[in-house]
Amino acid sequence: MEDTLTITARKAVLTGLAMVGATAILAGCGTAPSATSTKSAGKSSYVPCMVSDAGGFDDKSFNQLGLEGLESAASSIGATPKKVESADQTVYASNISSLVNQKCNLIITVGFLLADATKAAASANPSIDFATIDDSSTTADNVRPITFDxxxxxxxxxxxxxxxxxxxxxxxxxxxxxxxxxxxxxxxxxxxxxxxxxxxxxxxxxxxxxxxxxxxxxxxxxxxxxxxxxxxxxxxxxxxxxxxxxxxxxxxxxxxxxxxxxxxxxxxxxxxxxxxxxxxxxxxxxxxxxxxxGIAQATKAVVLDSAKGSFTNTPYVGTLKNDGxxxxxxxxxxxxxxxxxxxxxxxxxxxxxxxxxxxxxxxxxx
Missing domain, CATH: 3.40.50.2300 (Response regulator)
Structure with missing residues (x-):
């Protein structure tokens, strides 16, 4: 095996369906949010919330992992989380609105397809923190992207x-x-x-x-x-x-x-x-x-940051280097x-x- 590989062009291999890797550039990489927290002595009034993508919270994949992170963070601070599951793309906006109406302090939307609905809700509700899992396109002062290379x-x-x-x-x-x-x-x-x-x-x-x-x-x-x-x-x-x-x-x-x-x-x-x-x-x-x-741990850390008043819109990007x-x-x-x-x-x-x-x-x- 070569010790160094810098690939500048893709080559077809037999059927052309395998190709040689090229240079990786991932802009706006934030460091991993802090996952440390002290368990609340009493019940917290902070309300962290989540909207799933159409796969549902029992998908044994990214929706489920996001929910695990939300619930773990909520448990550690004595908060009661709220969640709403999306049956399909037609209910993204209404699901987010329902959580806004329930006085959520942080709303996490799970999946790239919720980008437009999240952007609109974040713009209309600047006092609410938002985080997006698997969407780096939504940028605002009150939105933190959680993405992964x-x-x-x-x-x-x-x-x-x-x-x-x-x-x-x-x-x-x-x-x-x-x-x-x-x-x-x-x-x-x-x-x-x-x-x-x-x-x-x-x-x-x-x-x-x-x-x-x-x-x-x-x-x-x-x-x-x-x-x-x-x-x-x-x-x-x-x-x-x-x-x-x-x-x-x-x-x-x-x-x-x-x-x-x-x-x-x-x-x-x-x-x-x-x-x-x-x-x-x-x-x-x-x-x-x-x-x-590392969806669960990244989500938990973002919730904890928001709960302690340390919310930032700097994107978190999971890589091999930070074990994301x-x-x-x-x-x-x-x-x-x-x-x-x-x-x-x-x-x-x-x-x-x-x-x-x-x-x-x-x-x-x-």
């Missing part, structure tokens, strides 16, 4: 997928085609390309083309027929490691994988956002690893992966942190 962690996930694959084909698909989804897919494909360049291999990526920014999407974040079919499309192309990106859609991918495995295949998944091995025991046997975002993103343990697959893989991933992580390996997703600039 997930391409860095997904790069590790892609490398691991390529190292594990028995068929020489791996895949990824998404829910909605938005930057917070495609940033995973870009990093995943870059990691596969890096594996190929270091090992002189030709592992293919199906489901996503970084150069054209085209691939397989379900059109939303619901588990169901579309998500299962998307996963099956990749399985039919011989992919044996699949990264579904989009909250509950992975649950349908798990169904497709189990059906394929019952017919003699050996399909594994990589989770997105949370360590899905831990959050979804019913499907844990399928997960090679997960590409994680990463990959989960290999759990049941720890003895099934190449023995050298953990050390290789540690070296790659160090290279990304020190800048000798650079990773960029086009989603970062959007």
């Amino acid at each position: 997930t391409s860095q962690a997904a790069f590790l996930g892609g490398y691991a997928a390529a190292a594990y694959s028995k068929t020489g084909v791996v895949g990824t698909f998404g829910g909605a085609q938005i930057p917070t989804v495609t940033i995973f897919m870009d990093g995943f494909a870059d990691g596969v390309a890096y594996y190929n360049s270091q090992k002189n291999k030709d592992v293919k990526v199906v489901g996503w083309d970084v150069d054209s920014q085209k691939g397989v999407f379900t059109g939303g974040f619901d588990a169901g027929t579309a998500a299962k079919q998307a996963a099956q499309t990749l399985i039919d192309q011989d992919a044996d490691v699949i990264l579904p990106v989009g909250g509950p859609i992975y649950q349908s991918a798990a169904q497709a994988a189990k059906t394929a495995n019952a017919s003699g295949k050996s399909i594994v998944l990589e989770g997105a956002d949370s360590d899905t091995f831990e959050t979804d025991p019913a499907n844990s046997s399928l997960f090679l690893t997960s590409v994680e975002k 993103v990463g990959i989960a343990p290999f759990h049941d697959y720890a003895k099934k992966i190449p023995s050298t893989l953990p050390a290789e991933l540690d070296k790659i992580k160090a290279g990304i942190i020190d800048g000798s390996i650079t990773v960029k997703s086009p989603a970062v600039s959007k």
Whole structure:
């Protein structure tokens, strides 16, 4: 493995679906908010609140992680949090308004798709603190973005997928085609390309083309027929490691994988956002690893900052360096992966942190 890799141009690898990583630039990176707090001796009058995206608070992914952070912070200060779940995009604005009317001190909106509704509400209510998870486009004095350079962690996930694959084909698909989804897919494909360049291999990526920014999407974040079919499309192309990106859609991918495995295949998944091995025991046997975002701890810290009067609009950006993103343990697959893989991933992580390996997703600039 080379110690230093600076990539300035993308190259097609076989099908053109894997590509060589480019320089990472992530503007406006704030340091991680402080997560320390002293438990309140009594009940706090501070009211922290949250609006989910359409995936719901039981998605075992980013909505659920956000809620865990909210509830943990509220518990530590003796506050009673409020939450409202969005059935679809048509209720974002009304859900935020309902929390404004309930005298919330901080309203956290979960997901890129709530950007417009959050911006309007923050402008109309300058005395209320707002925070956005996975949206860096909403900027105001009373809005703090909580974002993650997930391409860095997904790069590790892609490398691991390529190292594990028995068929020489791996895949990824998404829910909605938005930057917070495609940033995973870009990093995943870059990691596969890096594996190929270091090992002189030709592992293919199906489901996503970084150069054209085209691939397989379900059109939303619901588990169901579309998500299962998307996963099956990749399985039919011989992919044996699949990264579904989009909250509950992975649950349908798990169904497709189990059906394929019952017919003699050996399909594994990589989770997105949370360590899905831990959050979804019913499907844990399928997960090679997960590409994680530290949503819960970042959310908790932002709530605590706001509660103690230290709210800031400086964006928090989770990276490998500040442990805001990463990959989960290999759990049941720890003895099934190449023995050298953990050390290789540690070296790659160090290279990304020190800048000798650079990773960029086009989603970062959007």
